[in-house]
Amino acid sequence: RGRTTFPNKWPLFSLLSAKETAAVRQACVFGNSANEALYVTHSNEFAVIGLNCSNCLGTGDSLSTIAPRALDALRGKKVASFSYGSGPHVLLATESGELYAWGHNGYSQLGNGTTNQCASPALVTTNLQGKRFKEVACGSHHSLALTTDGEVFAWGYNNCGQVGSGSTANQPSPRRVAGLLQGKAVVGVACGQTSSLALVDNGELYSWGYNGNGQLGLGNNGNQLSPCRLTALQGLCVQQVVAGYAHCLALTDEGALYAWGANTCGQLGTGNKSNQHSPVQVMAEKERVVEVAACHSTHTSAAKTQSGQVYMWGQCRGQSVVLPHLTHFVSTDDVFACVATPAVMWRLLSLETEDFMTLSQALGREFDSPETADLKFSVEGKYIYVHKAVLKIRCDHFRSMFQSHWSEDLQEVIEIEQFSFPVYRSFLHFLYTDTVELPPEDAIGLLDLATSYCENRLKRLCQQIIKRGITVDNAFTLLSAAVRYDAEDLEEFCFRFCVNHLTRVTQTAAFWQVDGAMLKEFICRASRCGAFKN
Known part of the structure; x- marks a missing residue:
């Protein structure tokens, strides 16, 4: 999901030893000052580190720690989705569909019917019998969870209708969000501080909750107590939506990026600081966008284009950047590590190992190199230089081909007729680079x-x-x-x-x-x- 230089860009992880760092497979830095982190190792062990505000580390006590502590309650589980609120409170959905919550609970945002803090991961079960969950999202003090069959449940603080129940009464336990979502299959959820969003499988977008900055994208600034469709996006098929503190970004299946809501730091990328109550297209002159990023703890926005360019705008190290700025980063995650305040993660980060990349680079340098090659392919009259041993190691087709009883094993040049030069060269290049x-x-x-x-x-x-x-x-x-x-x-x-x-x-x-x-x-x-x- 992006090749961030981990963990150098996240100061909290400098507390880990080299051995501990090498074991990390997934991680999330969160908290009001980016002072808490949870990570999962390659062997599915969970560990936490940091300040432990409101028991958000889930260790069973309120002690801070600069050394990793195990979360035994989650040992062996696999994470499907992870999110955190401002309290902070924490939600986690496992790959088997279980829903866990812990941390701050002053507004029942843990969904257990009380307002008592929870110091360890606890299953959320009230009103959820037989339900399996695949995605979670936290606002400042409210929670959303999406089931595998497309239903949205919400609970917690509801002063602006962010729970979508039709009232402003706080919701102490999970309740299904219905109204205009009734009968719709929801595929994604997101939260601003006090607003909520749901993306439907046909590309429609619905929003509810606080709307004082136009963050619901409905063309006005009135709060909504139940889901409303963003009619301004009618005819477009949204495939990703993310929410900042009080602004939203949506990406269509054609790679177009739309923004709306608060703009005091330039987080909409429109070139000014005027709020927008309806979606406006940004980065229209740039190439296709393939990923957008925002996080309800910050006023920062980021996007990645088809060729891998990463742009950032909004609040960047205290400055207001009002137009998308091309960075040297390789992932949107790096934007939040280096320029956002606080430097939290906008999603659970999955990591690639450095060794794998290094080997790939070494092999990649020798692809199509006449100096070291011992075999040539001739395609459409052009040569591609390769190494027989690499092809045998990387591909069963070539392992079979280069056997002593096959004529190809003795040839220095092999003719290829059934595929074009760009296609065959790209295939051989893939065997060297995995790209x-x-x-x-x-x-x-x-x-x-x-x-x-x-x-x-x-x-x-x-x-x-x-x-x-x-x-x-x-x-x-x-x-x-x-x-x-x-x-x-x-x-x-x-x-x-x-x-x-x-x-x-x-x-x-x-x-x-x-x-x-x-x-x-x-x-x-x-x-x-x-x-x-x-």
Whole structure:
């Protein structure tokens, strides 16, 4: 999820030894002064470090610690989602669907029906029998949890309607958020300090709670006690939403970024400090955005583009940056480590190991190098220089090919005819670097190769490139290819995109050039989804 230089950029983690640091797989820095952290090791051990305000470390006592302490209550669990409030209070959903809460509870934000602090992780069970959870979000003193079947539950402080119950009475235990969300399948939730957001599977966005800065995106500044749809985004398909202290960012499936709400520090990126009560597009002149980042503890915003460029704006080290500023960072996480106040994490951070990257770099340097290569591939009249041993180690196809009874084992040059030069070179480059750099249309050819050679990781990477590169113009071409190569997940993704942008997709050349059977199958399937209902 991003290659942050961990843990150097997070001061709290300098308290860990080199051995302890090497064991970290997931981590989150939180708290009002970024003085608390929870992390998970590669062996699924949980540990905490820091100040322990309001028992938020979950150690069973109120003692601070500069040495890691184990959280035995969570040993062996796997984290699906983690969030924290201002108290701080903490919510954690496990991969098996359990929901834990601990820390500050002055407004019943732990959902246990009391206002007593909880010093250890405790299961949240009231009104939740049989429910499994996949995502959690905390506001300052309220909580949201999303079930695996798309229901949202809320509880805690409700002075502005942020629990979505239709009143302003505090909610001591979980209650399902209904109203306009009734019958909708929610796929994501987010919280500002005193506002709430829900993203529905069809790309619609709903908001409720405090709206004094326009952070609900409804075109006014009146509080809402139950979910309201952001009609200003009608016709767009939102795929990610995040909330800052009092502002919001939404990313559409076409890579467009919209912002609204408070703007006193320039956190909307509009070039001024005027609040916006309705979504406005920002970074429109830049390349496609693939990730947005904000956190309800800060007035900072960040975004990552398709080529990996990271931008930041808003409150940055005390300065107000009113337009997206291109950084040297490689992940949005680094923005929050280096410029946000407090320097908290906007999400649970998953880490890649340095050794893996170093080996990849060393191999990558020798790819297509005539000096050290012992084999050439000839594709479309051009050579690609490789190392037979590397190919045998990295790919079962080549391990089989380079056996003594195969003629290829004796050849110094192997001719390739069934794939194009860019596709085959990209495949060989992948074997050296674990990365793929191709436009989505070429990634289709590479997906074909990956399928032929049974390279499942490469198939997944190709699918990711295609998902991030999908546009109205190429959507139907990509859908046809996904069907042809039997890529079910990708097919479903492309199909959903085509349905969400049906009118414009049916006006593209790609739509009318496809064969009749494919066209008929698409129309029948889209009809079954209700795409042609008025």
